[in-house]
Amino acid sequence: MWxxxxxxxxxxxxxxxxxxxxxxxxPLTTRIGHQLNRLWGKLILFMGGIRVHVKGYYFPSEPCIIxxxxxxxxxxxxxxAIFPPRVAFLGKAELAxxxxxxxxxxxLHVIVDRGDFHARTKSLLQxxxxxxxxxxxxxxxxxxxxxxxxxxxxxxxxxxxAKELNVPxxxxxxxxxxxxxxxxxxxxxxxGKITCIFHPxxxxxxxxxxxxxxxxxxxxxxxxxxxxxxxxxxxxxx
Numbered sequence: 001m002w003x004x005x006x007x008x009x010x011x012x013x014x015x016x017x018x019x020x021x022x023x024x025x026x027p028l029t030t031r032i033g034h035q036l037n038r039l040w041g042k043l044i045l046f047m048g049g050i051r052v053h054v055k056g057y058y059f060p061s062e063p064c065i066i067x068x069x070x071x072x073x074x075x076x077x078x079x080x081a082i083f084p085p086r087v088a089f090l091g092k093a094e095l096a097x098x099x100x101x102x103x104x105x106x107x108l109h110v111i112v113d114r115g116d117f118h119a120r121t122k123s124l125l126q127x128x129x130x131x132x133x134x135x136x137x138x139x140x141x142x143x144x145x146x147x148x149x150x151x152x153x154x155x156x157x158x159x160x161x162a163k164e165l166n167v168p169x170x171x172x173x174x175x176x177x178x179x180x181x182x183x184x185x186x187x188x189x190x191x192g193k194i195t196c197i198f199h200p201x202x203x204x205x206x207x208x209x210x211x212x213x214x215x216x217x218x219x220x221x222x223x224x225x226x227x228x229x230x231x232x233x234x235x236x237x238x
Contacts, residue, residue, distance in 0.1 A: 041080025049191030
């Protein structure tokens, strides 16, 4: 009930402001829209008694593609909270159908419809447009929260885009979000500690899509296993 109140109540309260800001998209109104989402993310975490610790944080001045593991719906407000207001998400079409939030999502983020044969091309063009505007794009390569731990199978989309658009990848591991809000659909949130662990930028250069995917996957998997066994997170691959 508490989580639902802050999840829905914020957008009920702020919808008129979102409407005014996002009625006409410009670099300024887009930035304000992302800032409003960032405020919501911080509010959710604060009201839920959730502490986020960041290790190795680095956010480049030039736009990049951020890839993060995905275990909980809480990952979305976490990423809103830790990044500056110039990060858009690549999300599935179902998110755009959520009342209130869905409208703001369509205006600020990139929607991919997996049932659309031409979805990849459309998404690539939209991601390229965001990057050109100086906005980084965040993608959850597992595509869902419903997977085996510690890490689900990766889709190639994020790595294809990095290669085709020649932009660096910024890998991020989120540890502990599923303990604070499980992905079982019950939306039972509880206080706790979440750690976000960053990897230095990976440039596509001589890499293949497969090598990029494997490099990120292995680092994320090993970091999750090491960290959640209370060991020091391993270093990044060369």
